[in-house]
Amino acid sequence: MILPIVAYGDPVLRKVGIDIDKDYPDLDILIENMKETMTNASGVGLAAPQIGKAIRLFVVNAxxxxxxxxxxxxxxxxxxxxxxxxxxxxxxxxxxxEWAFNEGCLSIPDIREDVFRQEKITIEYLDENFEKHTDVIKGIAARVVQHEYDHIEGILFTDKISSLKKRLIKKKLENISKGKIRADYRMKFPLLKRK
Structure with missing residues (x-):
């Protein structure tokens, strides 16, 4: 099932996700829905906070x-x-x-900015079968993982740009939270005024 993606301004995007265990309700269905939602929106990653769940879960397909x-x-x-x-x-x-790459985010449509990140990470995680992994990832894949990891830490890519660039996109961000944006996928806007 394709889920609505939470837009910039929703408080869930600022929460640090909590750990989950294998008894998390309908986890396999949630993971499939997240993958389907990400693919439908032409994304390469999607974190649980982006669908309204403050848990430490994200999917990546680079x-x-x-x-x-x-x-x-x-x-x-x-x-x-x-x-x-x-x-x-x-x-x-x-x-x-650190190297710059032009990033975007499904929760922040129509805004792209250069973000500096380090080129290699070591990450520990559980897969969908709750098997533990420690991987060293570099390049574009590391960047995608770092971006999604930030989501489960309550951090957005716009937090990593200069204060000047933040001022330049402030109005666009306000418009996104109010639903004054057109996206090619379902979204949920925190400040949308219903008529």
């Missing part, structure tokens, strides 16, 4: 980046199969040079 001819063949090959579920994730280490 395969669309595998078509990028500017990336080396090894990274494209890695991205082609990078489709994962992250439960109770914890980034243990971020390392390497």
């Amino acid at each position: 395969t669309p980046f595998s078509e990028d001819e500017e990336l080396d063949s090894e990274e494209r090959k890695f991205l082609a199969t990078f489709d994962k579920v992250f439960i109770n994730a914890k980034i243990l280490k971020e390392e390497g040079d």
Whole structure:
């Protein structure tokens, strides 16, 4: 089932997610719904807060980046199969040079900004079968994971841009929270005035 994506301004996007266990109600259905919602919105990641749930869960499918001819063949090959579920994730280490990449967010449609992040992470998480993993991820895949991880920490990509850029997009952000935006997918707006 395709779920509505929560728009900028909703308090759930600012909550630090809580850990869940394998008894979380209908977890397998929730994960499938999140994957379907992400794909429907042409996203490469979706975190539970973006569908109104303040829990430590996000899904990532970076395969669309595998078509990028500017990336080396090894990274494209890695991205082609990078489709994962992250439960109770914890980034243990971020390392390497910070590099800029133009990011967007399904909760903040029509706004894209360059965000600086480190190039390599070590992350510990549980998969959908509650098996524990510790992975070292780099490049575009690391960036996607860092972006989604920020969501379960109550952080948005707009928090990582300069104060000048924040001032320049302030009105756009207000309009998004009021529903004065057109998205190609279902959204839930916190300040939408019903007529």
